Amino acid sequence: MISMHPLTKHCGLLILLCACFYSLPSFSQDKNNAVSYSFPVTDRSNIPVQCGIHSSIPGVGKFAHALSPANQIVKFDFKPEQNKNYKISIKGGEVEYGGYTLPPCSLAGDIYVNQIIKYEWDTVLSGMKRQSEKIFNCFNIGLDFLKININVSPDTQELIMRPSDSKADELYNFCQQMQAINLKKNYSCDLPGGQGQSMCDQDLFSPKQNKRLNFDEAIVAALSGDEVTIKDRENEVAEKDRMLRLQRAKEERDRNEKIIQEAKEREDQKKLAQLEASKKAQEERDRVLAEQRERDEKYRQWLETPEGKKHQAEEAAKAKRQAEQLEKEFPYYAVISCGMGSHLNILACFVGSNGVDTEMKLTNNGKSGMYKAYNFKQSGGQEMKDGYHIPLSKNYSIKIQNSHKTLILELKIVDRKTGKIVFQDQASQFGVIIAQN
Numbered sequence: 001m002i003s004m005h006p007l008t009k010h011c012g013l014l015i016l017l018c019a020c021f022y023s024l025p026s027f028s029q030d031k032n033n034a035v036s037y038s039f040p041v042t043d044r045s046n047i048p049v050q051c052g053i054h055s056s057i058p059g060v061g062k063f064a065h066a067l068s069p070a071n072q073i074v075k076f077d078f079k080p081e082q083n084k085n086y087k088i089s090i091k092g093g094e095v096e097y098g099g100y101t102l103p104p105c106s107l108a109g110d111i112y113v114n115q116i117i118k119y120e121w122d123t124v125l126s127g128m129k130r131q132s133e134k135i136f137n138c139f140n141i142g143l144d145f146l147k148i149n150i151n152v153s154p155d156t157q158e159l160i161m162r163p164s165d166s167k168a169d170e171l172y173n174f175c176q177q178m179q180a181i182n183l184k185k186n187y188s189c190d191l192p193g194g195q196g197q198s199m200c201d202q203d204l205f206s207p208k209q210n211k212r213l214n215f216d217e218a219i220v221a222a223l224s225g226d227e228v229t230i231k232d233r234e235n236e237v238a239e240k241d242r243m244l245r246l247q248r249a250k251e252e253r254d255r256n257e258k259i260i261q262e263a264k265e266r267e268d269q270k271k272l273a274q275l276e277a278s279k280k281a282q283e284e285r286d287r288v289l290a291e292q293r294e295r296d297e298k299y300r301q302w303l304e305t306p307e308g309k310k311h312q313a314e315e316a317a318k319a320k321r322q323a324e325q326l327e328k329e330f331p332y333y334a335v336i337s338c339g340m341g342s343h344l345n346i347l348a349c350f351v352g353s354n355g356v357d358t359e360m361k362l363t364n365n366g367k368s369g370m371y372k373a374y375n376f377k378q379s380g381g382q383e384m385k386d387g388y389h390i391p392l393s394k395n396y397s398i399k400i401q402n403s404h405k406t407l408i409l410e411l412k413i414v415d416r417k418t419g420k421i422v423f424q425d426q427a428s429q430f431g432v433i434i435a436q437n
Contacts, residue, residue: 034077039116041067041074041090042107051105052095057086066097067105085114085159112154117162121150124163128172134215138175141219146171178219205229327416329365330391332437334398335412336360337387344407346388347373352403358430363397364390387412397436402427411435 041053050068057063060082065074076088088111092104129136143150146167150160161167204218205211208226218228302308338349350358350373359372362379371379381390392398392413402409411433413423425433 035080035083036075036077037113037116038073038075039111039119040072042072042105047072047105050097050102052093052097052102053090053105053107054093054095056089060086064093064095066095066102083159085112085155085157087112087155114152114156114160115154117160118150118154120163121160132179134179135172135175137216138178138219139171141216142171142175142223145220145223174222175219178215178222326391329393331394331416332392332396332422333414333416334381334390334392334396334435335387335414336381336390336400337410337412338402338404338407340407343385343387346383347376349402349404349407349409350376353405353429354403356403358401358403361397361399362390363395363436365393366395368397392437395437397434399432399434400427401432402429405429409433413437 047067047069050066053065053067053074055063055065055074055076057076060078063076067074074090078084089109090111091108092106094104095102125136125139128139148161148167152158152160204213204215206213206218206221206226206228209221213221213228222228303312336346337343338346350360352358357372359370360376360379361370362368364380369379376388379390381388383389387410390398398411400409400411406429408426408428409431410426411424412421413435414420415422423435425435427433
């Protein structure tokens with residue numbers, strides 16, 4: 001980007017340095033190996049008469065240039081060791097020329113050497129693209145491959161390679177040779193095995209990589225030193241298709257054999273593991289049973305001793321007292337079952353199958369409570385094989401409702417002393433059972 005001097009407006013006209021080129025950039029190298037840069041600084045219409053400009057290059061010097069309507073080219077010569085990305089500052093100034101003092105040109109601004117080189121590249125590449133799109137693409141791929149960057153920041157210290165460099169000439173000649181490859185057009189673009197269509201220019205082949213290449217891949221391969229040839233597609237496709245079928249058949253056989261072998265190994269390992277686990281489990285069971293038999297036999301022998309007999313009598317008396325106490329405090333008990341002929345789970349009849357939950361209301365031993373599925377066990381009962389058992393005091397009241405659409409809810413009240421059922425009722429979905437004493 002050209003940076004402008006603050007005072008560049010004359011007669012209402014803003015003149016940009018290098019904004020409009022009338023002639024193409026040129027470059028040369030003189031007999032003393034000086035590096036020359038020439039570029040037009042403005043458009044013809046901006047130089048109506050002869051005028052002068054002053055240029056300044058840090059570390060090199062200051063220069064004066066005479067411009068005329070017929071010539072707006074400024075040339076700079078640098079020694080080879082001075083060839084760097086200088087910033088060149090230009091502004092209008094009086095210049096002695098041919099015995100006359102030329103007035104200052106109405107322009108001012110800065111430009112880097114890299115910008116001049118970039119203008120050279122823009123001209124060369126635009127002409128190359130007009131000449132051949134394929135050469136243009138090849139050239140850009142080659143620049144990337146060779147890691148030649150022509151789009152660096154203008155003020156970077158690194159100097160851009162010029163189009164006149166020998167590397168650029170070699171790359172251009174290479175791309176002309178690549179364009180000269182005449183591809184066959186008498187084959188089908190269909191790939192074998194129903195894989196769809198290929199690019200028709202994928203007739204280039206790298207023997208080293210043993211694969212077809214598109215044009216971009218062929219450029220990179222050739223720049224890498226690989227040989228790039230033309231393949232006979234018709235014969236190769238038939239042979240490739242045959243080899244592909246043979247390869248797939250072999251892979252299928254190998255895969256099946258591997259699966260069978262692995263299955264056999266897994267089955268053998270599984271059987272061995274099962275036998276070993278069964279053996280260890282049986283040994284553990286035998287050990288536990290032997291220890292239990294030994295403990296039982298010692299306990300039986302101990303019960304025959306005076307101490308053991310005394311213990312039995314104490315335990316029997318204790319159990320009798322507990323039974324009498326339980327019978328006194330809770331002369332009845334309720335058995336609530338939920339199932340179809342046999343008890344399944346008490347909560348099934350209180351968690352609604354249609355999304356409606358029910359509850360049990362219980363008054364027992366002078367206390368009343370409402371119990372749903374989440375706090376049912378707080379009612380003081382215990383789930384057993386035949387149902388949910390709740391000890392009941394002499395005065396009790398119990399009300400339950402079934403929520404399940406298929407299971408049957410049943411309530412039995414049993415006299416603890418006689419074992420007689422004093423109440424029994426059943427309910428289907430939403431049916432209510434009430435018992436009280």
